[in-house]
Amino acid sequence: MATGGYGNVFFLSTNAMGCNVTAAWKAHRNGAYFANPCYTQIHPTCIPVTGDYQSKLTLMSESLRNDGRVWVPKAKGDNRRPQDIPDEERDYYLERKYPSFGNLAPRDIASRAAKEVCDEGRGVGASGLAVYLDFADAINRLGKDVVEARYGNLFDMYKHITNENPYEVPMRIYPAVHYTMGGLWVDYNLMTSVPGLYATGECNFSDHGANRLGASALMQGLADGYFVLPYTIGNYLADEIFTKAIPTDHPAFVEAEKKAEERYTKLLSIQGTRTVDDFHKVLGRIIWDYCGMARTAEGLTKARQMVRELREEFWKDVKVTGGMHEFNVDLDKANRVADFLELGELMIVDALNRNESCGGHFRVEYQDEGEAKRDDENYAYVAAWEFTGLEGDPVLHKEELKFENIKLAVRSYK
């Protein structure tokens, strides 16, 4: 399987609209462990939401933080135009908090810091959910030409989307879901816990841990597809070389088809009152609020209940138009959202289980003055969950993380 990540569980993300968890989730329901589902990356430099019709978020390349300075007004509710706010009334909060890394602080830290200042009421733009990324200093220092040569295409894209000229007014950015580090558990050969099922790329959990750094998704694509899989999958296939093609009247096929048909029939028969997107947006909001940039045991416990209720509601009140044996976009979406409604709960369960903060997983209870506090003694493991039905709790399998050549240490960006 090379079926990508599950970021669209949040409804809004930088993923393409068609990205979904269905293949990985079906594998999980059929025995593949799902590892570290709560590790999701919220990328700091995206174009902010403009309205509730918003369908996706666009990433502004991270490279912009090389020359752009991130700031918000020092005072709450200061709604002067950015160019009218003098330097001493601006809070360049990344430079202030992380003097050695400044605007280049890692993604999880930069995202959390943006959320913090917006939560304090110092966010900018109509929604108050944005911070400035300002190029005025870079333009003064390097000249407009140099800035244009470096970032011209990104500036054009920004202008095209927002109708604002970033050469003249600072960009507005806000964090958005970008990548999911969790995924199907795999061994060193990239095989899941289902013998013969291999998972590569974002749909597996390997390589990134709790945090993903710049370009490492590309690295994983290359590593999995180019350097690992070609050398490992052959070992499995070698034993299967005499197995004939399995006919589609095999009982497993018949059973799978029957299940799919039952599910579609059910979805089409509900004829409720709420659209699929309506459920998806509510789900996304729950996950974003409680299992997003900052998580608490209390919030997660509440959210788990909310997701369960929403899922129940979905199967009672969703409205899907059209028929089964036709090109039916509505049915397709419903089918995806039904899976997200199950995955969302597992993300919450995982986040609740992990009583520490690390990388993209920040539990408010576990911090040192705003910095993530890991608990290596108790949580240096991969949490691989086994599906046992939707009623009870999934079963946790721990894969210990052993570090032989490096010593675990706390990173500091101060």
Next chain:
Amino acid sequence: MKFNLKIWRQKNANAPGKLVDYKIDNVSEDMSLLEMMDVLNEDLVRKNEEPVAFDHDCREGICGMCSMYINGRAHGPVKASTTCQLYMRNFTDGETITIEPFRAAAFPVIRDLAVTRSAFDRIIAKGGFVSVSTGKAQDANNLPVPKEDADKAMDAAACIGCGACAAACPNASAMLFVSAKVAHLSLLPQGQVERKERALAMINQMDEEGFGSCTNIGACEAECPKEISLENIARLNREYIYATVAK
């Protein structure tokens, strides 16, 4: 903003289709055209009508899935932009917007505005790839690529395979697409292994799919969201001759 929409509705590939009128108001100028379609579809579903099927995926101009013909132009009125990159501020309040699928014999309509462009995939399968043996990576300096070639290859590689070129062409020719793919690969050292067969194989497949031939009209270049240049077609012709001679 308010708009009158005329949208092509067609139940499936064999059913007849027609333009259907819709009215939509409370449209924000910051909405993308596809977001306006989402809003329309939500309304239709609530009214128990079937939503308009349309192609889309990345919604940021990089995947090549979106494909509408808007007010008589592939990817609408804005230059160098895909359908998904159109914003309602690019239209005038109160305007009538006509939205049709891409039309070319080789792109059959699946439903409403969704068309199948598998013909392009089959063309790619004939030569839009490079063979590389794995193993120890080459030292990068072993294979110097002149900057000019790298830039041209990069420009050609910007093609997202959307099919606007074929849809805009009166002959429904796919030459711009094929030329971009051939130019991209034949300019780089990695593309030399299949170079002799590539142009022949891809052009043969293009003909088999039922795309028309190129008569230098240039509608493709004008409508291409990635500004792929006609120069690539000249290069493709050279590659074709080279391949024929070398064979």
